[in-house]
Amino acid sequence: MLAKRIIPCLDVRDGRVVKGTRFVNIRDAGDPVERAGFYSREGADELVFLDITASVEKRRAIVDVVRKTADAVFIPLTVGGGINSTDFMQELLQSGADKVSLNTAALEHPRLIEEGAKQFGSQCIVVAIDARRVNKQANFFRSASDLCWEVYSHGGRTPTGRDVIEWVTEAEKLGAGEILLTSMDADGTLDGYDLELLAAVTSTVKIPVIASGGAGKLEHLYEALTKGGAHAVLAASILHFGTYSIADLKNYLSKRGLPIRPADHQGYSDLREEK
Amino acid sequence: MMKKLIIIDSGSANLNSVYKAVRAADLNPVVSDNPKNIKSATALIFPGVGSFYHAASEIRKKGLDGAIVEAVSSGKPFLGICLGMQLLLSGSEEVFGSDQPLTGLDLIPGFAKRFPDHLTVPHVGWNIAKPEKPSLLFSGLEEGDYFYFTHSYYVLPSEQNHTLAKTDYGQKFCSAVQCNNLYGVQFHPEKSGLAGLRLISNFGKIIADQQ
Numbered sequence: 001m002l003a004k005r006i007i008p009c010l011d012v013r014d015g016r017v018v019k020g021t022r023f024v025n026i027r028d029a030g031d032p033v034e035r036a037g038f039y040s041r042e043g044a045d046e047l048v049f050l051d052i053t054a055s056v057e058k059r060r061a062i063v064d065v066v067r068k069t070a071d072a073v074f075i076p077l078t079v080g081g082g083i084n085s086t087d088f089m090q091e092l093l094q095s096g097a098d099k100v101s102l103n104t105a106a107l108e109h110p111r112l113i114e115e116g117a118k119q120f121g122s123q124c125i126v127v128a129i130d131a132r133r134v135n136k137q138a139n140f141f142r143s144a145s146d147l148c149w150e151v152y153s154h155g156g157r158t159p160t161g162r163d164v165i166e167w168v169t170e171a172e173k174l175g176a177g178e179i180l181l182t183s184m185d186a187d188g189t190l191d192g193y194d195l196e197l198l199a200a201v202t203s204t205v206k207i208p209v210i211a212s213g214g215a216g217k218l219e220h221l222y223e224a225l226t227k228g229g230a231h232a233v234l235a236a237s238i239l240h241f242g243t244y245s246i247a248d249l250k251n252y253l254s255k256r257g258l259p260i261r262p263a264d265h266q267g268y269s270d271l272r273e274e275k
Numbered sequence: 276m277m278k279k280l281i282i283i284d285s286g287s288a289n290l291n292s293v294y295k296a297v298r299a300a301d302l303n304p305v306v307s308d309n310p311k312n313i314k315s316a317t318a319l320i321f322p323g324v325g326s327f328y329h330a331a332s333e334i335r336k337k338g339l340d341g342a343i344v345e346a347v348s349s350g351k352p353f354l355g356i357c358l359g360m361q362l363l364l365s366g367s368e369e370v371f372g373s374d375q376p377l378t379g380l381d382l383i384p385g386f387a388k389r390f391p392d393h394l395t396v397p398h399v400g401w402n403i404a405k406p407e408k409p410s411l412l413f414s415g416l417e418e419g420d421y422f423y424f425t426h427s428y429y430v431l432p433s434e435q436n437h438t439l440a441k442t443d444y445g446q447k448f449c450s451a452v453q454c455n456n457l458y459g460v461q462f463h464p465e466k467s468g469l470a471g472l473r474l475i476s477n478f479g480k481i482i483a484d485q486q
Contacts, residue, residue: 071295
């Protein structure tokens with residue numbers, strides 16, 4: 001059976017992991033390659049590096065991080081943050097990334113999704129969406145239900161006036177392989193995901209949806225993967241603050257009956273010693 | 276004879292990941308898209324990612340199709356990965372805006388078919404591949420292990436005995452094939468943590484035993 005996935009997300013700036021909620025209280029939290037190795041050994045199913053570097057030099061730093069990570073870690077790696085061309089996608093994919101995540105650039109030039117999918121395959125293209133609840137009275141939304149969510153760009157700073165259901169449908173049509181969905185209302189609160197948002201999106205698209213934003217308790221992950229219909233959960237705050245380990249998350253979800261891939265009990269070096 | 280393991284550069288794969296994983300499994304691969312090199316290899320790994328149509332045209336453009344068929348026919352250990360496995364079959368249902376027939380290398384009779392619409396497609400994530408018969412490729416992995424999959428099409432070998440392993444997604448589908456020295460896996464061993472490295476290492480033992 002296809003397992004539900006636990007995906008740690010690391011914010012990377014200038015080649016270093018940083019901890020902090022959305023550009024506030026940013027602290028250095030280590031070397032991304034070391035952190036990636038740590039999470040992989042702990043049982044992470046995939047990894048996401050979100051590059052939040054502001055400078056123009058950003059391309060070199062993240063490409064280098066990806067290359068070094070690919071030397072040591074053998075689980076899928078997704079890279080996001082300012083990706084706005086198929087050239088850059090190619091560079092990242094050739095350096096060792098398995099998927100690239102598009103957000104603002106996809107909103108500004110939706111064709112980028114299509115071009116990326118055509119050139120590299122849909123499985124390499126993740127469309128990340130940040131969404132916030134809006135009042136139904138905002139009459140530029142065509143939603144039939146009582147709940148609507150507006151898509152934001154630029155790291156959650158700029159409202160786009162677009163309805164999340166409309167945008168996610170378009171992204172899928174253009175060739176997105178997966179959706180990474182973040183609830184801006186829930187993000188950082190540790191109070192749980194926006195399950196209505198999740199359910200609305202997972203019932204609309206046929207591609208996998210990774211839930212992000214709000215997980216503080218183990219129960220929240222379970223809800224996202226069942227009530228929310230998510231196929232995977234992005235784990236940031238819940239892991240970074242040391243409250244839970246990946247094993248805690250996986251043991252809990254497994255005990256509650258979800259199909260979960262167990263962590264490797266050996267390390268890669270043990271495999272060599274067997275010979 | 277000098278042992279030479281070649282990873283075929285078909286122009287549509289993430290070679291770096293495969294190269295790194297093969298190195299981590301203690302093997303010494305060389306990446307090449309030169310048909311002459313492929314003909315002189317002692318073993319081959321053929322990764323593939325992307326569209327069947329694009330990859331099938333690329334290998335023909337580069338003259339790799341003939342080299343691959345020759346290598347397999349002469350008994351060299353060969354491992355196809357993901358699209359690299361699907362290309363070994365006769366063809367695929369996948370159409371990519373073209374009227375041209377989509378043919379594979381026809382080394383394993385059968386076709387690739389898209390997963391049905393009621394499932395989430397692509398099939399992405401970790402799933403269990405369990406070998407149906409004894410095989411050196413799955414040595415130490417006989418009970419069924421989690422491997423990483425990411426694909427929208429699956430293969431249907433015409434001959435039952437070419438199916439090496441199966442995986443459950445909606446129904447059981449063929450996730451690995453074998454025909455003598457020719458192996459193919461639908462999942463990505465280079466992305467499947469320890470289980471994947473073990474499988475690649477097993478392929479290394481198959482190569483060593485061949486000498």
